[in-house]
Amino acid sequence: MPGLVDSHVHASQFPNNGLHLGTPLLEWLEKYTFPTERSFADVKVAEKVYPRVVDRMLRNGTTTASYFATAHLPATKVLAATTAAKGQRALVGKVNMLMNCPENYREESVEESLRETEEFISYTESLKSPLVQPIVTPRFAITCPEDHMRALGALASKHKCRVQSHLCESEPEKELVKKIFPDFPSYTYLYHAMGLLTDKTIMAHCVWLDDEEVRLLAEKRAGVSHCPNSNLNLLSGHCNVKKLLQHGVKVGLGTDCSAGYSSSVLDAMRRALHVSCSVGMEHSKHDVLTLPEAFHLATLGGAQVVSMDDCIGNFVVGKEFDAILVDDTMEDKIQRFLYNGDDRNMVEVYVAGRRVVAR
Structure with a gap:
């Protein structure tokens, strides 16, 4: 069957996987997640963690992943090089953030953020891998002042890069954005005004969109990464995926490790079904x-x-061969695999025709 696509995952958070769940988003970031990510200031941490992350993702049949790294340029280069070496198709983003984050884990200035982001774009291109591409990654509006977001939007346009961020994950987050940026009619419109909402944009979560925001996402052809595991764990809410699809919004799945404790897109698929049933009820x-x-x-x-x-x-015909070979064959067994299977059932994994996992 086709390879699985994880449209939102934090590679740097795997050391924190399965810990401190049940904590609201903003508290979880401050107390647990930012300290975990800060450890990647030591490039040796990246060299130890990232190969294991990519191996685990591939073993779970994830042939394509859109990764958040950290705000550290050297460590993010390690992630890009690792995905290229291991043959995974990947978007890799150096995280951009300047405010509402720890003093010892933030970029120095807008100018330095842009310089390092552009250097990372150039570095990724220098790998000359057809599989790995850079993606401009403002963490979310809460951590990026207006001039910062505008400049990142311009940088993405200059290099024809994709963009990824978070949007309307929780109600407190949405209210804080409204408080910080009172001159904009909505969280989604803020990204649009900054030049960050395009047909190459991935917005994670989108649980608390109003009708006008749904319309704007559809109009701009921006994509939504639905992350049901993390939305449940951080008490964020239930995303109405069916509504998004009915309004013409592109939707995929994200594991969102480590707020989502499973690195399997199959898990994200199953939980998307459960959340949809809850919304239906x-x-x-x-x-x-x-x-x-x-x-x-x-x-x-x-x-x-x-x-x-x-x-x-x-x-x-004509597309690249990203695929997983599963040890089930009959139609009823395919259904059983989608509900019950895991990495143990994946006999082989292919990216662009190259076998990257074999049992």
Whole structure:
């Protein structure tokens, strides 16, 4: 079957995986996540952690991943080089943040942030890997002042880069954005005004969008990475994926490790089904996701979100061969695999026709 696409994952948070869950988002970031990411100031940490992360992702059938690294340039270079060496298709982003984050874990200035981000873009291009591309990564509006976001939007446009960030993950986050940026009608419109909302944009979560924000995402052809595992663990809420799809918004799945404790897109698919059932029970007229629809989110839907559906996501002739060989064959067993399977069932994994995992 087609390789799985993880459209939102924090490679630097794997050491924190499965810890401190059940904590609200902003508290979880401050107390646990920022300190974990700060350790990547030591490039040796990156050299130890990132190869294990990529191996684990590939073993779970994730042939394409959109990674957040950290604000550290040397460590982020390690992640890009690692994905290239191991043959995973990846978007890799150096995190940008200047405010509302620890003093010992933030960039020095807008100018330094832009310089390092552009250097990372050049470095990734120098790898000459057809599989690995840079992605401009403002962490979220709370950590980026207005001039910073505008400059990052211009940088993404200059280099024709994709953009990834977080949007409307929790109600307190959305209220804080409104407080910091009172002159903008919505969180989504703020990104649009900064030049960060394009058809190459991946916005993670999108739990608390209003109707106008849904319309704007659809109009701009921006993608949404649905991360049900983390949305449940951090008490963020239930994303109404069916509504997004009905309004023409591109939707894929994200594991969002470490707020999501599983690195498997299959887990994200199953939890997307559960969340959709919960939304359906809350709104009696709501259609719930079907298993084929959830599988679409894990494959071609994810490819659309990361703007790669022209070359991956299914087995249309002419696309690249990103695939997993599963040890189930009959249709009923395929359903059983989608619900119960894991890395132990994945016999082989291919990216661009190259076998990167073999049992």
